[in-house]
Amino acid sequence: QQIGVVAESGTGETRVAATPQTVKQLLALGYEVVVESGAGTASGFSDDAYGEAGAQVADAWQADVVLKVNAPSHEEIARLREGATLIGLIGAGQSPELVEELAARPITVLAMDAVPRISRAQSMDVLSSMANIAGYRAVIEAAHVFGRFFTGQVTAAGKVPPAKVLVAGAGVAGLAAIGAAGSLGAVVRATDPRPEVADQVRSLGGEFLAVEVAQEESTDGYAKATSEDYDRRAAEIYHEQAADVDVIITTALIPGRPAPRLVTAEDVAAMKPGSVIVDMAAAQGGNVAGTVAGRAVVTENGVTIIGYTDLAGRLPAQASQLYGTNLVNLLKLLTPGKDGQLVLDFDDVVQRSVTVVRDGEKTWPPPPVKVS
Ligand code: NAD
Numbered sequence: 507q508q509i510g511v512v513a514e515s516g517t518g519e520t521r522v523a524a525t526p527q528t529v530k531q532l533l534a535l536g537y538e539v540v541v542e543s544g545a546g547t548a549s550g551f552s553d554d555a556y557g558e559a560g561a562q563v564a565d566a567w568q569a570d571v572v573l574k575v576n577a578p579s580h581e582e583i584a585r586l587r588e589g590a591t592l593i594g595l596i597g598a599g600q601s602p603e604l605v606e607e608l609a610a611r612p613i614t615v616l617a618m619d620a621v622p623r624i625s626r627a628q629s630m631d632v633l634s635s636m637a638n639i640a641g642y643r644a645v646i647e648a649a650h651v652f653g654r655f656f657t658g659q660v661t662a663a664g665k666v667p668p669a670k671v672l673v674a675g676a677g678v679a680g681l682a683a684i685g686a687a688g689s690l691g692a693v694v695r696a697t698d699p700r701p702e703v704a705d706q707v708r709s710l711g712g713e714f715l716a717v718e719v720a721q722e723e724s725t726d727g728y729a730k731a732t733s734e735d736y737d738r739r740a741a742e743i744y745h746e747q748a749a750d751v752d753v754i755i756t757t758a759l760i761p762g763r764p765a766p767r768l769v770t771a772e773d774v775a776a777m778k779p780g781s782v783i784v785d786m787a788a789a790q791g792g793n794v795a796g797t798v799a800g801r802a803v804v805t806e807n808g809v810t811i812i813g814y815t816d817l818a819g820r821l822p823a824q825a826s827q828l829y830g831t832n833l834v835n836l837l838k839l840l841t842p843g844k845d846g847q848l849v850l851d852f853d854d855v856v857q858r859s860v861t862v863v864r865d866g867e868k869t870w871p872p873p874p875v876k877v878s
Contacts, residue, residue: 507846508538509837510569511561513545516576520548520822521829523573523594526559528830533560535837536846542566549822571848573833577604588612589865591848593833595619595632598862598870609868614850616860618832622875623727627856629835634678635828640817641682641757644784645671647817648753649690651782651802651810657691668693670751673712674744674768674793675758676703677729679786683755684712695751697743699732715743726877729760740768748773756793757786765790779808788813836860 509532511524522545524532529539539561543553553563566572567585574594578586586592589612596617598605608615618632628634648671649656658668671687673680676698684707687694694712696703704714719735732740748754748769754777758766765787774783774796785797796805797813804810818825839856840848852858855875862870 507570507848508540509571509573510566511539511541511545511556511573512566512582513542514548514575515579515582518816518819519576520816520819521575521826522546522549522551522822523575523826523833524556524830525549525551525823525827526555526561527827528834529556529559529561531831531834532837534844535834535841536844537571537837537841538562538846540564540566540569546826549826551823551826571837575829577601578608580607583607583611586611586613590614591616591850593618593836596862605862605868605870609863609866611863612866613863614861614865615863616836617862618829618836618860620860620862620872621832621836622856622859623877624855624875630832630839630856632829632832635832636818636825637678637757638682639821639825639828640786641679641755642686643817643820644679644755644757644786644812645683645686645690647812647814647820648687648755648782648784651812652753653780654752655691656687669753670695671753671755672696672715672747672751674698674754674756675787676700676707676712676714677757677759680755680757681706681710683757684710687753687755688712692753695747697740699729699736699740715747717743728877729758731760731763732766737766741770744769744773745776748776749778752778752781754781754783754794755786756783758793759787759790765793767793767795769794771795774805774809774811775807777807777809781809782812783809784812784814786817789815 541556541561571591591614593616621630656669659666669692671692671694673696676696688711696707697715707714717740785794787793788799799813802812859872
């Protein structure tokens, strides 16, 4: 069968669903690969580079299997050929109309953002790979705006203290931010309602600021909404920290709810001029008072609040490489014969979970998966 890698039409999208390196892996699974001209330009991959890797550069929309980053537009859905399999970030939970529109075509649609969070599926977990890149990039964005070193130095012109960075939420993105800020030499502190992350924070050289209240233990690895007691004590910690730290990076999310508000306008007002906040929850409503999604704003007291929602896409070559590798790993599962023939097995929980439409029939939502 033929795999088509199409160019992204979404404004501002920099990523592509395959790189020259992942094209070689797709060929090794027995597929032919066609890449649409210009598909890799914004990620720094030329048509020639795909050609050298063994792909044809031609119309990729007529392929048997179409690989994409973002959900398709109306026009793109119409371009898929009968019997095609489309694989990309679909956001089925947030877009019921899109699911209906996809199911109106005789196609199969697999959602990379629906890979279950079980150990066996980690190599296909796009949400984790993108969160990792975004956490790193959040630190780079903060360092770019911050007018000082992150690292402490003793120089002939005087002693420079290290920057202090607070990371709120120590999941995948938060841990990446802790690692990046620490490797630039900053003093890093972190909070999270899940006490089990304390060791992970410390192993990256960060200090875990425990919020000492009874908190219901998570059974699925995700945070639950925090208690009033927790929020009260955490608010005190954020207020104390705001006056002390130079940079705050917030990553707090609770699945299925708006982002919790952690940093108030008073906390922002307590920060020193020149301080920087990166609110990684901007697209889900924000963790910080005053965040504007998609933009950087400067407050009256000289604090920059960054609300960019495309942090992973700001490292396009890296994001495409990891996204492409996640796709290759899913295709390995879907190509048991390594013969270029895609076979969808509904007895496999990963394959069942990602399938939104099968042969024109809606299969969304999948049965819930117990997270290990
Ligand atoms: P997420 O993006 O849903 O949330 C980010 C972080 O915000 C979490 O650490 C959460 O505890 C924290 N948070 C929630 N409310 C908060 C509050 N009020 N204050 C401060 N922090 C708050 O989570 P994620 O990063 O996608 O994943 C969370 C965890 O899931 C990971 O740390 C990991 O242990 C697990 N996971 C497992 C797999 C797997 O395949 N087994 C894959 C991905 C993630």
